[in-house]
Amino acid sequence: MRLEVLLTFMVLYQLIADLSEKENKRLVINFTIIFFAIITIIGFFPSENTTLFGSMYINDELRMFLKNILNVSTLIVLLQSTGWLDKPENQSKTGAFYLLIFSTLIGMYFMISAGDFLMLYLGLELATLPLTILAAFDKNLRRSAEAGIKLLMSSAVSSAVLLFGLSLMYGVYGTLHFSEMALLTDASTLSIMALIFFIAGLGFKLSLVPFHLWTADVYEGSPMPVTSYFSVVSKGAALFTLALVLYRVFGPQPKVWTMTAYFLSITTMVVGNLFALRQKNLKRFLAFSSITQAGFMMLGFVNNEALGLNTIVYFMLIYSLSNLAVFGVLSIVSNNTGKETMDDFNGFYSTNPRLSLIMLLALFSLAGIPPVAGFFGKFFLFTAAASKGMYILVLIAVLNATVSLYYYLLVVKAMFINKNETPIPNLASTGYEKLALSICFAGIVAIGFVSAIYDYVLTLVG
């Protein structure tokens, strides 16, 4: 509970800071980041398992770890956003930006810690509504406004779908408590429908195909730090919630959701890949790439045992760092030059060798090339699916991984091979941005080799 409390203080501080400090926003930024870094570190201290509010709120080691992943990701996003907040037109928004980010984060904590579908829904709404404001944060840009509206509409629909699923569940089980539902089994058509509606509702958040249509436009329209937050933190929270509910509550009757995951995985990978092939704008490109990655995540759900949950969490950890590294480089470029298309990156290596190398490693990690971490994440996901004998699914997945390599290599090609008369000049990055990239870099390079991390996740899950 301490994380939730501390974060609430953060939110309150932002309200006060916005009142008092009109001139020097730098102070607020520094203080916020240091304070949040402390919160992140506190999260790693061992804690007792707690249940509150009649077990509507549960906290255990696994949930703590999931929150820590979100915390680290959010911290990196905050570090990356400093360059963007330093821009004159954004300075007045600093307080609001932090306020909204932390509000959604609290919502996500509650989603993960939910012991009851009502709590889950509450957290979900808290996590979603501020995001719509964040998406529309570049208020002078048409496409940003469009992104906000689109996100609002699709979230509303997805909430409705999810709520419908929940109400059916209540009808079938007579309770919304996880611990009570886990003891009941029901194979009626109604309960299958309820479960599918629930998965669909969260599928919107995860941008699984066919619930992905909002993704590209929202990613493109939102400011860069917000896009980064969407693609990693918001997605991570949805994934973790889905995983916890399916494995912990519907674990005894896995047939429906493993089959759903099977088909969702295929559609998501294939469609995400096909659309990613032709993208020129890097934000749209990453939107579709993240859809494809969500498809890979669904592979894990095919395995209803600890191995499945374990590989999903492990993959998400690696995906977060890899994707954040890509966004880190993009946001440095975008803040300094405003350029966001693939062609702008032509000749990037000649002027910014270090950023290019980090980008290279991050893209390889997303594509699953050894020896960087993404390889291990993907390999273990495939192992999880194969252990259930789903070799055809694995075959489709590995072929999709090969296709995805094509478009990741297009970016590599732009940076390293393509010639450009006027490449992006050598960019200076701030200390915060460097720190963010260093964390990502260290993670991408080291996680795969340090098997202890995987084993740690295994002890939490098992």
Add this chain to the structure above:
Amino acid sequence: MNPLLILLIIPLLTIVGIALVKDVTKVRLVSAIGMSAQLVFAFILLYFFYQQRHAGNTDDMLFVSTTMWYESFNIQLKFGIDGISMAVIMLTAIVTFAGIFASWQVDHLPKEFFISLIILAGGVFGFFISLDLFTMFLFYEMAVIPMYLLIGLWGSGPKEYSAMKLTLMLMGGSALLLVGLLGIYFNSAPDGGRLTYDLTEIAKVTIPLDAQLFFFPFTFVGFGVLGALFPFHTWSPDGHASAPTAVSMLHAGVLMKLGGYGAFRVAIYLLPEAAHELAWIFIILTSISVVYGAFGAIWQKDLKYINAYSSVSHCGLVLFALLMMNETATTGAILQMISHGLMTALFFALIGMIYGRTHTRMINEMGGLMKVIPFLSVIYVIAGLASLGLPGLSGFVAEMTIFVGSFQHTDMFHRVATIVAISSIVITAVYILRVVGTLLLGPITNSHYLELKDAQWFEKISGVTLVIAIAIIGLTPFWLSDLIREPLAKMIQTLTN
């Protein structure tokens, strides 16, 4: 510490060294020192290998060390070598050494070039010393991926297209391979023991036949793509033609051997019953590779394309011989791997050197080079003669052994396939002699060629190393065949049981 790890540590240190130094000459120097050290160490390893064998150590694998990596999946860092791996390690060390000297004059981003090249070589070394399927696969992909930048950045012609095609096809192959490996893993304990990626452990169990039949094609084709198995060979001509000299050398000389090595050690050896059942399909495909590659080479005018197609033909022969699954033929296959590795590396090195002088690779635009650059020309002739299987050079020993071995099968199907494959020797002679005739002999077609300079010192190092190796294998093949016969005999025995 396991001495095999030094094979990985030297490249790693070399990469760090290259990253630290500034100017071009030092980059070259560090790379040359690193890879010379690697070559020397390979010889030391060979010496210790023999010493162990003479001391009466009859274990299948020597220098074995095991470290648990991912406990829950039973993934180990298990390294060890037998005679076959020892032979290909020697090959890799020699070709890498020659490759560094052949690319002495790379001046566009030299640092990045040598680093990528050494990552590639390191991946190959790692692959050959691994005894764990997971680590093997990891090194396999690590060896392939630097090719993209190497071809895309330093290549020539339609380099971006070729680089993408090569990378995607090889990665597609490794995708199939991954399915095969996972299948082997999950069937590695049919009697209910612990699942394992350990090659030597899996070889002891019998994987259920239906699983074998399902996963053998994935595994064999997965490796076969790298070994230029028809119809998955199309990356090879484009890739080799566009790649810079050293990359063609390493790729055709060493990386393609990963295909043959893996196809034998993983696909055939671990899934023997399926290999027996399904061999006929792949024998047909490899026969096509052999003949098609040779005919392809006849039609080409670009020197690199000629050699690339000839590689398809020769590597097809490796897979062809492995599928015969008897001792003689497989011995020939390994000999052919080594022989072709050296010979094709030499070819590509020479083509690079000639191209650097004449600025064309079209044979009909050149002529009479023997008179102006005699050193390079003579070496070219030697390489050509080795390629068409002249006795006294490595090619003869290898091909002879292969065909003797495959003729030991007395049934009609194998006989016909063998005869078809043998016909490639004649076709090989045609294109090799044609190149030698027009390119080196005959009148000088271009007066500009009169001013050409013969080989410089680094080119001589590169060429002479490879020629010596080819000649040694050709004249005294027994030390090599002794090295590989012993492990092969054991493996074939398990295969036939």
